[in-house]
Amino acid sequence: EVQLVQSGAEVKKPGEFLKISxxxxxYIFTNYWIGWVRQMPEKGLEWIGIIYPDDSDTRxxxxxxxQATISADKSINTAYLQWTSLEASDTAMYYCARHLxxxxxxxxxxxxxxxxxxxxxxx
Amino acid sequence: xxELTQPPSVSVSPGQTASITCSGxxxxxxxxxxxxxxxxQSPAVVIYQDKKRPSGIPERFSGSNSGxxxxxxxxxTQAMDEADYYCQAWDGSTVVFGGGTRLxxx
Numbered sequence: 324e325v326q327l328v329q330s331g332a333e334v335k336k337p338g339e340f341l342k343i344s345x346x347x348x349x350y351i352f353t354n355y356w357i358g359w360v361r362q363m364p365e366k367g368l369e370w371i372g373i374i375y376p377d378d379s380d381t382r383x384x385x386x387x388x389x390q391a392t393i394s395a396d397k398s399i400n401t402a403y404l405q406w407t408s409l410e411a412s413d414t415a416m417y418y419c420a421r422h423l424x425x426x427x428x429x430x431x432x433x434x435x436x437x438x439x440x441x442x443x444x445x446x
Numbered sequence: 447x448x449e450l451t452q453p454p455s456v457s458v459s460p461g462q463t464a465s466i467t468c469s470g471x472x473x474x475x476x477x478x479x480x481x482x483x484x485x486x487q488s489p490a491v492v493i494y495q496d497k498k499r500p501s502g503i504p505e506r507f508s509g510s511n512s513g514x515x516x517x518x519x520x521x522x523t524q525a526m527d528e529a530d531y532y533c534q535a536w537d538g539s540t541v542v543f544g545g546g547t548r549l550x551x552x
Binding site for chain 2: 358360367368369370373382384385418420423429430431432433434436437438439
């Protein structure tokens, strides 16, 4: 079964570091772009960025550039999203999702989604 | 930056046809994709590349894309179709989502 399994919910304080994960299985992890999406409470989907695990080529939404960092460890089929200094406004559900089409071209939908990681930032 | 605009809400009676639009500059020149999200669940693709249905998606879901508007159509809408729907397109190497449309089946 093709799936993405994300790490569990996190409760952090402002200024803290956080790294959440997304582990792929059931397919060749290095061949598919993995994207990250934010959904703030009761709000819509916002695209954060995307990574190609084979060579760690990474692209960011202009809105999120410098706000969070996307990385991947292809040896363990895992992508990451990290913050060095969290803010209350980072409170949201975060999803990883696999680009439907393998390879470098980016034009397709995201067909496999993780279950989401809820991040709560509060003092 | 590129923007996709959706109506915030659409209402439909059971068994009727629901149409959800997504507008963007020359959207017809790009692929439009559609996601369904039910409360407490992750989004799921229901239409990709304008009009293709993933396996397991009922035939009542269909899509079109021309000019500046992509449309998701649900024929014979059922209560289980009540959800938020998002359109998505690529602008270069950037993903853009529409603001989402809440479909209410009255």
